[in-house]
Amino acid sequence: xxxxxxxxxxxxxxxxxxxxxxxxxxxxxxxxxxxxxxxxxxxxxxxxxxxxxxxxxxxxxxxxxxxxxxxxxxxxxxxxxxxxxxxxxxxxxxxxxxxxxxxxxxxxxxxxxxxxxxxxxxxxxxxxxxxxxxxxxxxxxxxxxxxxxxxxxxxxxxxxxxxxxxxxxxxxxxxxxxxxxxxxxxxxxxxxxxxxxxxxxxxxxxxxxxxxxxxxxxxxxxxxxxxxxxxxxxxxxxxxxxxxxxxxxxxxxxxxxxxxxxxxxxxxxxxxxxxxxxxxxxxxxxxxxxxxxxxxxxxx
Amino acid sequence: xxxxxxxxxxxxxxxxxxxxxxxxxxxxxxxxxxxxxxxxxxxxxxxxxxxxxxxxxxxxxxxxxxxxxxxxxxxxxxxxxxxxxxxxxxxxxxxxxxxxxxxxxxxxxxxxxxxxxxxxxxxxxxxxxxxxxxxxxxxxxxxxxxxxxxxxxxxxxxxxxxxxxxxxxxxxxxxxxxxxxxxxxxxxxxxxxxxxxxxxxxxxxxxxxxxxxxxxxxxxxxxxxxxxxxxxxxxxxxxxxxxxxxxxxxxxxxxxxxxxxxxxxxxxxxxxxxxxxxxxxxx
Numbered sequence: 001x002x003x004x005x006x007x008x009x010x011x012x013x014x015x016x017x018x019x020x021x022x023x024x025x026x027x028x029x030x031x032x033x034x035x036x037x038x039x040x041x042x043x044x045x046x047x048x049x050x051x052x053x054x055x056x057x058x059x060x061x062x063x064x065x066x067x068x069x070x071x072x073x074x075x076x077x078x079x080x081x082x083x084x085x086x087x088x089x090x091x092x093x094x095x096x097x098x099x100x101x102x103x104x105x106x107x108x109x110x111x112x113x114x115x116x117x118x119x120x121x122x123x124x125x126x127x128x129x130x131x132x133x134x135x136x137x138x139x140x141x142x143x144x145x146x147x148x149x150x151x152x153x154x155x156x157x158x159x160x161x162x163x164x165x166x167x168x169x170x171x172x173x174x175x176x177x178x179x180x181x182x183x184x185x186x187x188x189x190x191x192x193x194x195x196x197x198x199x200x201x202x203x204x205x206x207x208x209x210x211x212x213x214x215x216x217x218x219x220x221x222x223x224x225x226x227x228x229x230x231x232x233x234x235x236x237x238x239x240x241x242x243x244x245x246x247x248x249x250x251x252x253x254x255x256x257x258x259x260x261x262x263x264x265x266x267x268x269x270x271x272x273x274x275x276x277x278x279x280x281x282x283x284x285x286x287x288x289x290x291x292x293x294x295x296x297x298x299x300x
Numbered sequence: 301x302x303x304x305x306x307x308x309x310x311x312x313x314x315x316x317x318x319x320x321x322x323x324x325x326x327x328x329x330x331x332x333x334x335x336x337x338x339x340x341x342x343x344x345x346x347x348x349x350x351x352x353x354x355x356x357x358x359x360x361x362x363x364x365x366x367x368x369x370x371x372x373x374x375x376x377x378x379x380x381x382x383x384x385x386x387x388x389x390x391x392x393x394x395x396x397x398x399x400x401x402x403x404x405x406x407x408x409x410x411x412x413x414x415x416x417x418x419x420x421x422x423x424x425x426x427x428x429x430x431x432x433x434x435x436x437x438x439x440x441x442x443x444x445x446x447x448x449x450x451x452x453x454x455x456x457x458x459x460x461x462x463x464x465x466x467x468x469x470x471x472x473x474x475x476x477x478x479x480x481x482x483x484x485x486x487x488x489x490x491x492x493x494x495x496x497x498x499x500x501x502x503x504x505x506x507x508x509x510x511x512x513x514x515x516x517x518x519x520x521x522x523x524x525x526x527x528x529x530x531x532x533x534x535x536x537x538x539x540x541x542x543x544x545x546x547x548x549x550x551x552x553x554x555x556x557x558x559x560x561x562x563x564x565x566x567x568x569x570x571x572x573x574x575x576x577x578x579x580x581x582x583x
Contacts, residue, residue, distance in 0.1 A: 022383060023383035026407050032418070037417070092321075094313065098317060098318035111318075112575075117564060123505065124559075128535050128552060132539070132549060159324045162321050190303050193303060220410070220414070222506040251506055251509055254509070271417045278409050279406055282405055282408075285409075
């Protein structure tokens with residue numbers, strides 16, 4: 001009998017080890033991405049000093065001699081992200097609060113899945129809509145030479161991030177225990193006061209997580225900004241100006257950059273900046289959501 | 301009195317926010333449907349492009365997207381299932397496992413264009429797969445993996461602990477419990493999660509930009525090592541390349557409508573099934 005038991009134990013162990021090895025895939029992929037970005041990106045510093053790469057104001061990668069200053073691209077990403085979050089924050093959080101507080105059972109049963117379904121609209125469709133419909137509208141509205149500018153990109157990106165932010169924020173709100181509300185009502189507060197002074201602060205770090213994940217998504221978003229931001233690699237001075245955010249620069253220029261050239265390495269270095277930025281956002285979101293769970297965890 | 305007023309004002313603002321969200325998203329769907337509809341026909345989805353991509357159908361793009369998506373999910377599925385089973389069912393606690401959890405979260409946040417560059421440097425150049433369906437779908441595999449893992453984890457967590465305990469009490473081993481009890485119980489959840497991930501990556505453009513997609517190609521891809529048309533990339537290329545913008549825009553509307561319909565239909569099916577399951581579990 002023992003050999004049979006041994007065989008059974010052996011088989012159990014094999015499965016366990018197999019799953020353990022396969023589960024390391026994500027870790028390996030993340031390390032491989034990090035390694036590749038460093039390996040292909042760092043060689044740009046043979047051509048240009050790190051400080052003049054990041055703070056250089058001229059991005060002329062195909063000139064002779066080329067100039068690699070990514071400040072215009074970084075500022076463009078910052079501007080478009082800021083604009084997008086100005087659009088996305090009120091819409092996303094407002095809709096989440098509406099779903100949580102005002103929508104009836106039936107409305108919620110339809111709207112919550114609907115928001116999730118809308119989250120799957122591909123970014124290229126948003127970009128296409130921006131290019132074909134929204135940019136001409138903006139151009140006429142402000143009498144611009146082109147409707148492809150930071151404002152157009154911000155609005156389209158902001159709307160695009162709404163379903164994502166709304167779903168996560170609504171989840172956080174629905175985790176707030178009912179007893180919080182009841183206690184507040186018992187003290188004589190009305191629904192609005194309870195919502196703003198009790199429910200929202202209780203879900204605070206969860207709501208921040210939603211906004212940070214939304215920001216991370218907007219910073220890295222590529223197709224939309226590639227199609228509607230206009231593409232001019234200059235330091236932006238206003239929202240009505242064409243800009244070239246980092247992700248758009250990579251997508252637009254990688255096709256023509258020869259493998260191993262300085263331009264190729266410069267684009268990988270930009271991707272590295274973008275990667276580290278979103279990594280920071282992910283870690284921040286993770287830390288905040290841990291705090292959120294710790295805060296409400298004892299009460300559930 | 302002041303309380304009532306601020307409540308009325310606050311609730312009005314929230315309602316307006318919700319309406320604005322629905323309005324914006326509705327507008328996008330409305331315009332693409334209205335302007336894309338005239339382009340659609342049986343020929344449009346079954347024929348190959350004609351006259352330098354300015355006429356004819358888009359069948360190769362639909363087929364290309366199908367190949368890329370299904371190949372990516374086929375590779376990511378065993379990895380994702382194994383990872384989720386290991387994390388949920390064996391749930392060991394050590395440093396490496398914590399690192400795995402953290403990297404899943406971070407992998408989900410990596411911008412799609414960074415995946416594209418990674419695919420270019422590793423699959424296209426280092427492994428010499430070239431610009432091909434193989435390179436593109438492997439790149440998409442990395443993207444879809446965290447989605448599949450978290451969907452499977454979620455499904456496994458909904459299986460009641462008592463089921464596992466009952467099986468173990470009957471003398472079943474750990475693996476037998478997982479295979480005969482836990483996985484069947486979690487299957488509907490896992491299945492909808494996979495469908496949802498298919499919907500998410502079918503529309504991805506940036507990862508296939510330098511790894512798989514091409515614009516000027518008349519026919520269907522010949523093998524896994526040939527480049528291909530793909531629906532999302534086709535929309536972008538029709539709007540930015542070529543010589544007849546006015547004729548190409550019409551086709552782009554048609555492509556956008558088909559892509560939008562495919563993706564929304566896929567996720568709608570998955571999400572509706574999931575919500576039904578959840579309310580049944582609660583009941």
